[in-house]
Amino acid sequence: MSGxxxxxxxxxxxxxxxxxxVLRRDVRRFRPDPLPAGTLERLLALASLAPSVGLSEPWxxxxxxxxxxxAAVRANFExxxxxxxxxxxxxxxxxYARLKLAGIDVAPVQFAAFSDRATEQGAGLGRQTMPEMADYSVVAAIHTLWLAARAEGIGLGWVSILDPAAVAASLDVPAAWRLVGYFCLGWPESEGTVPELQRLGWASRAPASQHTLKR
Known part of the structure; x- marks a missing residue:
């Protein structure tokens, strides 16, 4: 029997x-209905089960x-x-002008994810030559949350059209923290299997082979 x-x-x-x-989507169109109490906290707990370099948990x-x-983040985005x-x-x-690129006007939940490269947890294991591994660990946590949310019918949207320094200042976080992403969370207006950017003609998914090299 396999593992x-x-x-x-x-x-x-x-x-x-x-x-x-297949059904995971970057959601930009949300319903304003609030999520059940404790939903975000539970999803963040699942996100924290993600792998991290040297078990540093830098998220x-x-x-x-x-x-x-x-409002400051909204102005930053604009x-x-x-x-x-x-x-x-x-x-x-x-x-581009017709695209809806963020759901920050409607999404009931908003949060930011930062990477703490200065964390002492993990004693620097795996970060000596690649300190950016801390940032990648945060991305892994976000993807874990993304899938966990989708399994409950909850949508997540990643807002990346932002000045990260301005976001950090608006949220008054420690200077050593690096912004990985700002996120909207809530019930999506509709379900779909095709990414919105593909449906609107901005870009299309490429086959995995197109991104793969053999040496």
Whole structure:
């Protein structure tokens, strides 16, 4: 018996897990309905089961509830989004202007994820030559949360069109923390299997072979 089968991970489970990967979406259109009390905290606990370099657990989550801080992040996004629009021309610029790139006006839950590269936990194991591994560990935690949320029908949106220094200042976090991402969480307006950017003609998924080299 394989290790997976011994743990109860049979073919049916693996098929369901594959479907979860297919259905995971970067959600930008949310319903304003609040999530049940304790949902975010439970999802963050699951995120903290993610692998981390040297067992350093460098993720630092900041739950943003203060209206003034949310407004500052919103203004940050607007400025950065306008600047990004200027980098495109013609039909691509027109399409960019029509895209909905963040759900921060409606999503009931917002939080930021930072990487604490200065953490003493893990005693620096695995970070001597690649300190950015701390940041990658935070990404692993976010992806873990993303899948756990999707399994409950909850959507997550990653807002990356931001000035990270301004976000850190708005949230008043320690200077050593590096912003990995700002996130919106809530019930999605609708379900879909096709990424919105693909559906709107911005880009399409490429086959895995296109991103794979053999040496």
């Amino acid at each position: 997976a089968d011994a743990a109860g991970f049979d073919d049916a489970f693996r098929a369901t897990l594959a479907q979860l990967f 630092r989550f900041v739950i943003v509830t203060d209206p003034a801080r949310r 400025a950065c989004n306008q600047a990004a629009l200027g980098g495109y021309g013609g039909e691509r610029a027109a399409l």
